[in-house]
Amino acid sequence: MTDSPKNDVSVAADEKKIPKAVIKRLSLYSRMLQELEHKNITKISSKELSDLLGMNPAKVRKDLAYFGQFGVPGLGYYVSELKAQIKRILRTDREIRVALIGVGHLGQALLAYGGFLRQSFRVVAAFDTSPDKIGRTFNGVKVMSTEHLEDQIRTLGADIVVLAIPAENAQATVDQVVRAGIRAILNFVPARIVCPEAIKVHYVDLGIELESLSYYLKD
Amino acid sequence: MTDSPKNDVSVAADEKKIPKAVIKRLSLYSRMLQELEHKNITKISSKELSDLLGMNPAKVRKDLAYFGQFGVPGLGYYVSELKAQIKRILRTDREIRVALIGVGHLGQALLAYGGFLRQSFRVVAAFDTSPDKIGRTFNGVKVMSTEHLEDQIRTLGADIVVLAIPAENAQATVDQVVRAGIRAILNFVPARIVCPEAIKVHYVDLGIELESLSYYLKD
DNA sequence: TCTATCTTGTGACAAAATTCACATACTAAT
DNA sequence: ATTAGTATGTGAATTTTGTCACAAGATAGA
Known part of the structure; x- marks a missing residue:
């Protein structure tokens, strides 16, 4: 279950301007995913994640779309993988x-x-x-x-x-x-x-x- | 600082919806006006005020315009009066x-x-x-x-x-x-x-x- | 009073952020 | 395999927010 990153997209390539609010939310997602991982939840949909955070599911997807395609249609996102991706994006995967x-x-x-x-x-x-x-x-x-x-x-x-x-x-x-x-x-x-x-x-x-x-x- | 989902409220008289960001900035203006008053500065233009806060003068005027007309064309705003008005709006004129x-x-x-x-x-x-x-x-x-x-x-x-x-x-x-x-x-x-x-x-x-x-x- | 100079308040415009809605793609179950 | 169900990713629509630009009001000095 821990494989299947499909389309990999590098963080370096994006020359688009990322709104500040998106980065803040990424940080929020990161923390929530951490909690979910801790509860041994392995997958989650944008709908579920947005419900947990009190926001709109499309926003979650759009936020993530700035950086690549991390989800699986019909399934959602793998918690650990998404968490890792977000930490990479936020650069919190290092000290x-x-x-x-x-x-x-x-x-x-x-x-x-x-x-x-x-x-x-x-x-x-x-x-x-x-x-x-x-x-x-x-x-x-x-x-x-x-x-x-x-x-x-x-x-x-x-x-x-x-x-x-x-x-x-x-x-x-x-x-x-x-x-x-x-x-x-x-x-x-x-x-x-x-x-x-x-x-x-x-x-x-x-x-x-x-x-x-x-x-x-x-x- | 993050904020709660939807829901916004307006002040009694005019039923326009006031953006949350406007209220935050009003609070910022209030504090700056306090400082100015303390320095015995009696009047200030939207340009000067916005420069002090690192923002756009039109934004200052628009923000204030949600609540009334407090300025004097050709002169600007009277510091004490504007401060009092903002405090009234923010309801910080009481305990x-x-x-x-x-x-x-x-x-x-x-x-x-x-x-x-x-x-x-x-x-x-x-x-x-x-x-x-x-x-x-x-x-x-x-x-x-x-x-x-x-x-x-x-x-x-x-x-x-x-x-x-x-x-x-x-x-x-x-x-x-x-x-x-x-x-x-x-x-x-x-x-x-x-x-x-x-x-x-x-x-x-x-x-x-x-x-x-x-x-x-x-x- | 007249004139030159400010600065407001605001309509029009622009940009940004959010939400909708749907084609597409994958899952799961039979 | 086929099919029903689900959820993504993303253009388009919408809403919100910010900026421009200027007519009109007010000042100040002569």
Whole structure:
């Protein structure tokens, strides 16, 4: 049952622009497929998968179609195979090296929060400016001074920087990690940061999420 | 940040459907206007505001136009007035009562994180199942047992529930708060939760945010 | 008051994302 | 083998979202 990848399509070839939302959903599918695999479910249809995630089956198929043909008509998708394909697409089939900058409450929570750092992600460094924090270990990660941030990021070969620092220092820190060659930033700082186009920044704005909910409290 | 399936609501007077994204941006404008006001800047054009936020000026104007005419041609917007209007629209001109469920690392971080709980938001309760936590105080909020969750939520008059608990308990907890009359949930649990259409759920999925970044690490 | 200069608010347009719907292709069961 | 049933992959239709461009309103300076 584990064979039969039919049409294989490489990820390299696609020069089409993939919407950001598609990538997020791929990530969602990946996690769900993981769960299904864990439950020893071997195959699943786009309908079933979309039901589990509360979305539209055609969307699931279209999302996958950006990258190739992974399904079997009349049957659906093989869970393990699809999971593997998606992980390949997302590049989570290898180790991703994460550097956390800012070990305040949020930073510590991120280090400890299981849902955040899964499988392929590995925190290779944590940085903070506070002497109280430097040298301490949180979840097996030792906090370093930000003094030689740029060099450290480079030396440790970090792929992604997670930014959880006060807004005031954000831009300067971004400039440093950009110089260090970082290409992706997960930004928890509630401020706009400016950096070269080529660098991918995801904003997570917890304040906005809460505040915008308030709108829907109408009677 | 992900979001719940369909369902959208409109503000009382004009029955137009307001896109969710518009509401999020309103929240963003609100915060920026706050900063501007703090800097004693009294007026601002859509161009200036959009530059500060890295977006398109027409979008700013269109967003505001959903709710009325707040600007002055040839001048722009009066910062204080626009801020007040947006706060009125978002209903953040009154106190919003928040209940936090789950005082683990993430919950504690949320309690402590300045960017999260601003001004009009007030945490009226925190709940946890762990006897280690119950009775302790975090950031001035005393942790209660989840035993009488439904009654407590009702009694305290919470408007929004923030969910930061393990995935296993999420659905059961949601059922309880829904029975207690909650109409908005900020969900940090990486699992889909099912609840009545009328209840607004915002998903914040930290794992997905990180994982989807990995896609962009291609050489 | 007049004029030059802004900037809004919005209709028209464009782009993007989602959903529909169906030809096609595979399965499974007899 | 044949057939009934199922589910994919994808053009076409639809909906949603974002951008352009400009008439009209307002300012400010002379």
